[in-house]
Amino acid sequence: xxxxxxxxxGSIPPVSFTLGAxxxxxxxxxxxxxxxxxxxxxxxxxxxxxxxxxxxIVWNSVGRLRWDFLSSHYSMQPDRCGILAGLWGTFWLVLLxxxxxxxxxxxxxxxxxxxxxxxxLMRVIRVNLSNLAGVPSIVYGILGLTAFRPxxxxxxxxxxxxxxxxxxxxxxxxxxxxxxxxxxxxxGAMTMSLVILPTVIIASQEALRAVPSTIRVxxxxxxxxxxxxxxxxxxxxxxxGIATGVILSISRAMGEAAPLMMIGVLTVASMxxxxxxxxxxxxxxxxxxxxxPFDQFxxxxxxxxxxxxxxxxxxxxxxxxxxxxxxxxAVLLTVNAAAMIVRYxxxxxxxx
Amino acid sequence: MSVASRVVxxxxxxxxxxxxxxxxxxxxxxxxxxxxxxxxxEATGAVEASAGEKRIQVDGSSTVAKVAAAVQESFTKxxxxxxxxxxxxxxxxxxxxxxxGRIDIANASRPVKDSEKADCQQAGIELVELKIALDxxxxxxxxxxxxxxxxxxxxxxxxxxxxxxxxxxxDVDPAWPDxxxxxxxxxxxxxxxxxxxxxxxxxxxxxxxxxSASADDNVTITGIAGEKGxxxxxxxxxxxxxxxxxxxxxxxxxxxxxxxVEPTVESVRSGAYKPLSRPLFIYVKKSSLxxxxxxxFAKYFLNEGQxxxxxxxxxxxxxxxxxxxxxxxxxxxxxxxx
Numbered sequence: 245x246x247x248x249x250x251x252x253x254g255s256i257p258p259v260s261f262t263l264g265a266x267x268x269x270x271x272x273x274x275x276x277x278x279x280x281x282x283x284x285x286x287x288x289x290x291x292x293x294x295x296x297x298x299x300x301i302v303w304n305s306v307g308r309l310r311w312d313f314l315s316s317h318y319s320m321q322p323d324r325c326g327i328l329a330g331l332w333g334t335f336w337l338v339l340l341x342x343x344x345x346x347x348x349x350x351x352x353x354x355x356x357x358x359x360x361x362x363x364x365l366m367r368v369i370r371v372n373l374s375n376l377a378g379v380p381s382i383v384y385g386i387l388g389l390t391a392f393r394p395x396x397x398x399x400x401x402x403x404x405x406x407x408x409x410x411x412x413x414x415x416x417x418x419x420x421x422x423x424x425x426x427x428x429x430x431x432g433a434m435t436m437s438l439v440i441l442p443t444v445i446i447a448s449q450e451a452l453r454a455v456p457s458t459i460r461v462x463x464x465x466x467x468x469x470x471x472x473x474x475x476x477x478x479x480x481x482x483x484x485g486i487a488t489g490v491i492l493s494i495s496r497a498m499g500e501a502a503p504l505m506m507i508g509v510l511t512v513a514s515m516x517x518x519x520x521x522x523x524x525x526x527x528x529x530x531x532x533x534x535x536x537p538f539d540q541f542x543x544x545x546x547x548x549x550x551x552x553x554x555x556x557x558x559x560x561x562x563x564x565x566x567x568x569x570x571x572x573x574a575v576l577l578t579v580n581a582a583a584m585i586v587r588y589x590x591x592x593x594x595x596x
Numbered sequence: 597m598s599v600a601s602r603v604v605x606x607x608x609x610x611x612x613x614x615x616x617x618x619x620x621x622x623x624x625x626x627x628x629x630x631x632x633x634x635x636x637x638e639a640t641g642a643v644e645a646s647a648g649e650k651r652i653q654v655d656g657s658s659t660v661a662k663v664a665a666a667v668q669e670s671f672t673k674x675x676x677x678x679x680x681x682x683x684x685x686x687x688x689x690x691x692x693x694x695x696x697g698r699i700d701i702a703n704a705s706r707p708v709k710d711s712e713k714a715d716c717q718q719a720g721i722e723l724v725e726l727k728i729a730l731d732x733x734x735x736x737x738x739x740x741x742x743x744x745x746x747x748x749x750x751x752x753x754x755x756x757x758x759x760x761x762x763x764x765x766x767d768v769d770p771a772w773p774d775x776x777x778x779x780x781x782x783x784x785x786x787x788x789x790x791x792x793x794x795x796x797x798x799x800x801x802x803x804x805x806x807x808s809a810s811a812d813d814n815v816t817i818t819g820i821a822g823e824k825g826x827x828x829x830x831x832x833x834x835x836x837x838x839x840x841x842x843x844x845x846x847x848x849x850x851x852x853x854x855x856x857v858e859p860t861v862e863s864v865r866s867g868a869y870k871p872l873s874r875p876l877f878i879y880v881k882k883s884s885l886x887x888x889x890x891x892x893f894a895k896y897f898l899n900e901g902q903x904x905x906x907x908x909x910x911x912x913x914x915x916x917x918x919x920x921x922x923x924x925x926x927x928x929x930x931x932x933x934x
Contacts, residue, residue: 320666320908402625410626419625423649426698427683510664512682514672518647540651540681550684553812554662 261412274501301573304566315522318547322560325551327568328521329513333541334498334556334575335428336517340433340537341414343442346490348437349444353486357388357452358444358474377442385506388435397433399538400424422538426509429517431538435503442495448491451482484587490584501545511550513542544572600829601606655683656690656703656826658877659788661833663729664703664897666904671896678889686786691879695719700884703895705731705831706791716809722882724928727921728897732832732864733792733872736817736842740824743772746846746856749871752796755779756825760804765825774845778808780819780828786811792829818842829872832859833909864911876910885929900921 308322316326360366405421455478463473479486518536520526526533551565602696613870654664668680685693690702697719708716708723716723735752737744743765754760754768754844755777782789784801789809794800810816813830819827821841828842835844845854849870863869878897884890898921905912913921 264712272832298611318665320662320904321669350742407625416626419640426653508683508685510681512680513669513683515651515679515681540627 274356293528301566301569304562305570306563307560307564309567314571315466318512322564325561325564327544327547329510329516329542329570330544330547330568331518331571331575332516333509333513334543334572336429336536336541337432337436337504337543338497340429340496341436342490344433344437345441345444345493349441349490349493350448350486352441353448353452354474354479357449357538358478359470363463373442373445377446379442380502381439381500382502382506384435385436388431388436388503388507392431392434393426396428396434396538397424397426403538406435418462420534425540427510427513427540428538429541432504432509432541432543433506433537435507436500438495439500439503440497441496443493443496444490447492448482448486451485451489452478455481480590480593481573483590487586487590488583491579491586495579498543498572498576498579500551501543504543505549509546510540510542511546513540513547515540517541544568544575548572601849604920621869631872633659639690650678652678652680652701652890652893653699654701654703654878655685655693655699656701657705657876658684658688658786659705659731659833660687660703662727662833662908663901663905663910664874664878666908667897667901668893670900671893674896674900675889675892678892681892686789691716694721694723694879694881697721697763700881700887700890702879704787704879705788706794706874707877708879715843724882724885724894724925726878726880726894726898726925727875727913728901729876729905729913730861730864731874731876732869732911733788733795733828733829733874734794734832734859735829735845735847735872736820736835737845738820738824738826739841739843741843744845746848746853748848748851748853748856749796750851751849753798756792756804756807757797758802758804760806775825778819778826779804780826780911781809782808782813782816782817782830783809783811788829788831791874792872832864832911835859836909839857853891861906861911865914880928882928882931891929895922898925 298330308325313326314331315328316324319325351361356366356370400422403419403422403424403486408416408418410416442515459477460473463477464470467474517539518534519539520529520531520532520536548565551561551568554561554564628770654668661682664680664682668682670676672680683693686693687704687706688704690699690704691708693699694702695712695715702723708725709796713723735747751768755762756779756835764774764776766774768777781792781803784790789803790800797803808819810819813834816828816830817834818826835842835906844859845871846858848854848856857863857869859869859873864873878894880890880894885894898918902912902918
C-alpha cells in the first residue's frame with residue numbers, strides 16, 4: 245500500500261511556483277492536489293475492501309485450515325473435510341482447458357491480426373469476439389451440456405476394447421478399453437475452453453497489435469517469409485502479452501463454478517480423476533493419466549459453493565468453505581506469479 | 597520459442613505438418629473381429645482392470661444427499677474399491693436422470709410421482725423404493741413474533757394458498773397485529789416445496805405468488821430473521837442447526853390450537869408431528885441391484901448407515917420399520933432373478 249503511494253508521489257515531481265500573488269495558479273494547484281487525493285482514495289478504498297475480505301476469510305478459516313485439508317476428501321464431518329478431489333479436478337480441468345484453448349486461441353489471433361484480409365466476414369468475427377467474451381459462462385455450460393456431452397459419451401462405443409485404429413492400412417493400433425463417464429473432465433475442459441477462448445483471442449490480438457509494424461516490414465525486407473516473420477519475430481515479441489492474457493483466462497477457468505454445475509460434475513466427491521491422489525502416484529502409475537479425461541471430477545469452486553450452503557450450528561462448514569477459498573486463492577496467486585515470471589523472462593530476451 | 601524454431605525450422609515444420617495430415621487422412625477406426633487367443637487375453641485384462649474400480653452413480657434431492665454423503669463416507673471406508681459418485685440436483689432432476697438411465701440410485705425427499713413412475717416403466721426401468729429416514733418440515737417465524745406459538749393447517753393454507761389475499765398478519769386472524777407478512781421458502785425444484793404445497797395447499801406445486809423462493813435454505817432463514825413479520829418453511833435439519841436464529845411454530849392438524857405439536861426428534865418419529873413430517877427415500881434401479889456394489893450400498897444404507905442419519909440432523913427409522921424396508925430390499929433382489 246505504502247509502496248504504491250510512494251510510487252505515485254514519486255512519479256509526479258514536486259512543483260514549486262514562485263509566482264507569489266497569482267491566485268489563479270494556486271487554485272489550479274489545489275484542484276490538481278484534490279484530484280490526486282481522489283485517485284489515491286479510490287485506490288486505497290479498493291485495497292481496503294480487499295484487505296477486509298481477505299482478513300474475514302482468514303479469520304473464518306481458522307479451525308479447519310491445516311495441512312490435512314489438502315489431503316482429505318469430502319466429509320460431512322467438517323473437521324475431516326478436505327479439498328483433495330477439487331484440487332486434482334481443477335488441476336486436470338485447467339491443464340486440458342489450456343491444451344485446447346491456447347493453440348486455438350493464439351492461432352485464431354494470429355490469423356485475424358496477421359493473415360486475414362479485411363473482409364466483412366472478418367469484421368463480423370471481430371465484433372462478435374467481443375460479444376462472446378461478455379456472454380455469461382452459464383450459457384456456455386448449457387452449450388457444453390447439449391453439444392459436448394453426447395459427443396464425448398459417443399466415444400464409449402469406440403473405446404470399448406473392441407476397436408482399433410487402422411493407420412494407412414499398414415498396421416493397427418488397438419484402442420484401450422476406457423470407462424467414459426458423464427460429466428467428465430473432457431466435457432468440462434471443452435466447455436471451459438469455450439468460456440475463455442474469446443478472452444484468449446482478444447488478449448493475443450492486443451499483444452500482436454502492440455508489435456511495431458517496422459519489425460514485420462524489416463523481416464520481410466530481409467527476405468523472410470510470412471511464416472518466418474510470424475514465428476521468429478512477431479510471436480516472440482508478443483509472447484509476454486499473450487502469456488498474460490492466457491494466464492488471466494486460465495485463472496478465470498479456475499474460478500468458474502456455474503458451467504461445471506451445468507454439465508453435471510460431482511457435488512460430493514470422494515475420488516480424484518483417474519484415481520490419482522498424489523504426485524507420487526502420477527509417477528508410479530502414469531497409465532492412469534489416460535483415463536483422467538473421461539473420469540468424473542469436481543472442481544474447487546463447486547466444492548466451495550457446496551460447503552457454503554451446508555447448514556451447521558457452529559459454522560464449522562463456514563471454516564471449511566473459507567479454507568477452500570484460501571486454497572483457491574493460493575493456487576491462483578501461484579499461477580499469476582508464474583505469469584509474471586514468464587513475462588519478465590520473455591521481455592528480457594527481447595532484443596531488437 | 598526461438599529454440600524451437602531453430603530446431604524445427606521452416607522446412608521441418610512444413611514436413612511435420614504434411615506428415616501428420618497424411619497420417620490423419622489415412623486413419624480409420626474399425627472394430628476388431630472375434631477376439632483371437634492373444635487379443636482375447638488383452639480384452640479380459642482390460643475388463644479386469646476396470647472391474648477393479650466400482651462406481652455407484654447417485655443423484656437427486658439435496659436433503660437426502662446429506663444423509664447419502666455421510667453414509668458413503670463410512671461405506672467407502674469399509675469397501676475401499678467402491679466409489680460413490682454423488683450429485684446434488686434436486687428430487688425431480690434425480691428422477692429425470694434415473695429415467696435417462698444414467699444413475700443407479702435416485703435420492704428423493706418425496707415418494708415418486710405416478711408420471712415419473714410411468715416414464716421409468718416406459719424406459720424399462722424398475723424402481724425399488726427404500727425408506728431411509730424421516731424428516732420434519734418446520735414452519736418458522738421471526739424471533740420477535742410474540743403473538744404466535746401454534747398455527748393450524750387451515751391458517752397455513754390461508755397464508756400460503758395460491759391467490760392468497762392476506763397481506764398482513766391481521767388479515768389471517770383479526771387477533772394478530774397489523775404487521776406485514778413476508779414469506780420465504782424453497783423454490784419449486786425442491787422436494788421440500790413439493791411436499792409443503794401438497795400437504796398445506798392440497799395441490800402440489802401451487803403456492804401464493806407473494807413469497808420469495810430460494811434454493812438455499814440459509815437465504816430463507818436469513819429472510820425470516822430479518823423481517824418482524826417473516827415466515828418460512830424448510831427441513832427440520834436446518835431448524836435444528838439454526839435454533840437461535842428463528843422461532844419454530846407448533847403445528848395443529850385440527851382447528852384447535854391446543855392440538856399443536858412441536859417438531860422434535862420424538863414427535864417426528866412417532867408421527868405425532870402432523871402433517872409436516874415426511875419420509876426420505878432412495879430409489880434404486882432394480883437392474884443395478886445385480887451389481888454387488890450397489891446392493892452392498894443399499895444394504896449398508898439400511899443397517900450401519902442408519903447411525904449416520906442422526907449425525908446430519910434427520911430422524912432414523914424405528915427398528916420395526918427398518919426390518920420392513922430390509923425385507924422389501926431382499927424380495928426385490930430375489931425378484932431381480934439374481
